[in-house]
Amino acid sequence: MAREAGVSPATVSNVLNGRWKQTSPATRERILEVAKRLNYRPNAMAAALRTRRTRTVAVVFTNILNPFYTAVLRGIQDEARRAGYTIVLANSDDSPDVERESLSTFRAQQVDGLIITTTGENDELLKTLPETGVPTVLVDRGDPELHLDTVRVDNVSAARAAVEYLIRLGHRRIAIISGLTTGAPTRAGRVEGYHQALEAAGIARAEEYEQILPSSVENGRAAAGTLLNLPDPPTALFAANTFLAIGAMECIRERGIQVPQQLSFLMFDDPEWSRIADPPITAVSQPTHRLGALAFQLLEARLRKKRPLKTEDIVLPTSLHIRRSCSTPDRNP
Amino acid sequence: MAREAGVSPATVSNVLNGRWKQTSPATRERILEVAKRLNYRPNAMAAALRTRRTRTVAVVFTNILNPFYTAVLRGIQDEARRAGYTIVLANSDDSPDVERESLSTFRAQQVDGLIITTTGENDELLKTLPETGVPTVLVDRGDPELHLDTVRVDNVSAARAAVEYLIRLGHRRIAIISGLTTGAPTRAGRVEGYHQALEAAGIARAEEYEQILPSSVENGRAAAGTLLNLPDPPTALFAANTFLAIGAMECIRERGIQVPQQLSFLMFDDPEWSRIADPPITAVSQPTHRLGALAFQLLEARLRKKRPLKTEDIVLPTSLHIRRSCSTPDRNP
DNA sequence: TTGAAAGCGTTACCAT
C-alpha cells in the first residue's frame, strides 16, 4: 500500500488513523485515493500486535438459545457497533470447564474486554482477572467479592414481588419450578425471593412445592407433572425461567388444566410470545437490551481511561407484567 | 517465555505446537513446566500475523433476536468449538450498508472464513469473495450466480406444501403475511410457494390477501388487522415468519377470533413455544441447528484443503408440524 | 511534512 502510493508506511498509517493534521493535503489525498482504489484495509492483526489493542470484546454467555441472553447480546452488540468494537462469542452451557477454556482462548486472542455471565464456579479465576488488566463486566450475575463491574437485576425482590402478587390474590399453596440453585446466584435469588414472600405472609414452606432441577423444557414438563400429581396440588405455579415455563405449560395443557381457573401461572422472563400464550402469561420482565447496552458502556468506560475507576454494581428494575394467567384461588373447584 | 525457560523461542514454538518429536524430552519437559507455571498462552495476534491464519470465523446474520438465527448460530458454534475456532458475530439488520461494513471489518480482522445470511443487496461484493481467498458459506440463502457454498431449505416447496395443506382442508380464501420480497430470496420463495399452491388448485390470487411488509411484530399485527377487516376476510392465514406470526396472533386474540373455528392459522418457523400457544400452532419446521452445523462443516472442509472443491448447494428438508390451529373452513360460521 | 527504523511475539527456514 505504501509502495503503491509512493509514500512511507508511516505516512499511510498517519493518514488512515486520522492524524492527518501533520500531512499535506496533497499526499493525504493521494493516499486516500489509492486506499480506495485498492480497497485497502490495514491488517488488524499487525496493528493489534503493535498497539496491544484489538478493538474486540469477548462475550461468554451460558446459552444463546435462551431469548434472555439473545436480547442482552443485542444490547451489547448495538453499543459495540457504535463504538467500533467487534464481538466474539462463546456459549458455556453452564459448564465451568468450557467457561475456563473460553476465557483462556480469549486471553490468547488479546481481547480488550470481557463480558460474561459466569457459571459461578470459576470465582478463583475471575478474581485474578483484574490483575491481568483485561476489563471485565459481569452481566446478570453479581458477586461483590469478585470486585468486578456488574449489571444485573435484583432477582430476589423481583421473585418476591411476583410471589407476593400471588399471595395477594389469595394463594397459599404456591409452587416454584427453578433451575439448580448452585452456581449462578440468579437462580438461588429467585428461590430466595419466593421464600421471603412466603415467610412474610406466614406461609410455611413445603418441600414438595419446590422443584429445583436443571433448566430445560423437558424438566419443566416433568416438574409440573410431579406437582400436579401431589395429593394436595398447588393452586399457583411460578416458573423461574423461559425453558421451565414452556415445559410446565406443555404439561398443564396436556392435562387439560384450565389456567387460571384451576391453576394460576406466573413466569420469570417475558418473551415476546407471552402475550399470545393461552392465556396471556403474567410475567416478570427484565430490561434485557439495556442490561447489555449498559454492560458494554461500563466496559467502554474502562477501556478509555485505563485508570482506577471504582467498580460499579448497577441494578436495573424489573417489572411484573400482569396479564391473564393468574386469578384468585376461589375460582378453583 | 523463551527467556524464562532458557531456550529459544523457536523451540518453545515447536513444543507448544506439537512438533515435539524434534525436541529432547528434557527441554520439552522444562518448557511445558514453565508454560504451566506462567499460565502462558501464546499471543494469537503474533501467530496470526505470521501464519496468516486466525482460527476465527465471522458470522453475519440479519438479526440474532430471531430465534431461527439463534438456533443456526448454536449449530455453527457447537461445530466451531469442536474444531477449535472462535466465532465473531455481527447483525446486519437487513441493511446492505451494515453488511458491507461488517464484511470489511472482518476482512481487516483476517478471519479465516465467513458464514453469512446475506441481505441480498450486495451480490457484487459477494461475487468478489472467492477471489479474495476467504472461504464463504451462505446460510438460508442461495444464489447460484454467486458460486458460493450454500446450506438452506427449499422455501418454495415448504411454503407450497403448507398452503396445499390448507387447501386440502378445504380453504380457498387463504391469506399470507410475508416479509418484503426484495433482497433475501427466502421471503420471495415463501410467497412463490404460496402462489404455486393456489395456482395448482385453480384458485385465483387476490391481491388483498397478500400482505407484504417489513418483518416485525407490529407489522404482523397491522397486517392481520387489515385482512380481518376485509369485506370477504380469509378463512386461513399463513404467517411467513416468527415475528409476523406473533403480531398476527396478537391481533387475532384481541379481536376474540377463535382459531381454528373461525380462522385457520399456520406459520413458517417452529419456535419452541408454538406448542403452548392457543391453540398449538401448525408450523413449518426448519432444521436450524443442522443448517448451522453443516454450514460450518462446509467451511471447515475448505479451510483444510485450500484446493478447488466444487461449490456445494445443500438443501435440507423441512417438515410441517400439524397441530391444532388449522381445520376445515366448514366449521366457520 | 515526511520517512527511517525499531519493535510487537510469533513461526519457519536453515544452519549448526
Add this chain to the structure above:
DNA sequence: ATGGTAACGCTTTCAA
C-alpha cells in the same frame, strides 16, 4: 536435536 534469525504488517518515535 536445537536454535539463530528473518519476516509477518503495522505503529510510533525521532530525526531530517
